[in-house]
Amino acid sequence: MKINLLKPNGDIREFSKRVGIPLWMIAERIGVSPSWFSVKLRKELSEAQRAEIFAAIRQLQVELKGA
Numbered sequence: 364m365k366i367n368l369l370k371p372n373g374d375i376r377e378f379s380k381r382v383g384i385p386l387w388m389i390a391e392r393i394g395v396s397p398s399w400f401s402v403k404l405r406k407e408l409s410e411a412q413r414a415e416i417f418a419a420i421r422q423l424q425v426e427l428k429g430a
Contacts, residue, residue, distance in 0.1 A: 372404045375416055384423045392419040 370376070379386060390400035393415055408416070 371407050372413075375404065375408075375413065375420075378417070379420055382420065382424050384420050384427070388423055389416060389419050392423060 376386070379389060386400060386404075387397040390397045393400075395403075403412075
């Protein structure tokens with residue numbers, strides 16, 4: 364799988380795709396609307412925001428495996 368690091372937050376997009384967690388699910392987990400989340404991903408996020416998103420993806424992975 365080719366990771367598009369040229370696109371802002373490409374690593375977040377690719378990681379969520381690779382583990383099968385849609386962006387709308389991540390948005391719900393961090394308490395924002397899917398459209399707001401998509402707009403925010405267009406520009407580089409702060410390290411704190413990135414950490415929150417990756418933590419949400421990992422939590423969703425665990426929850427979905429148990430479902």
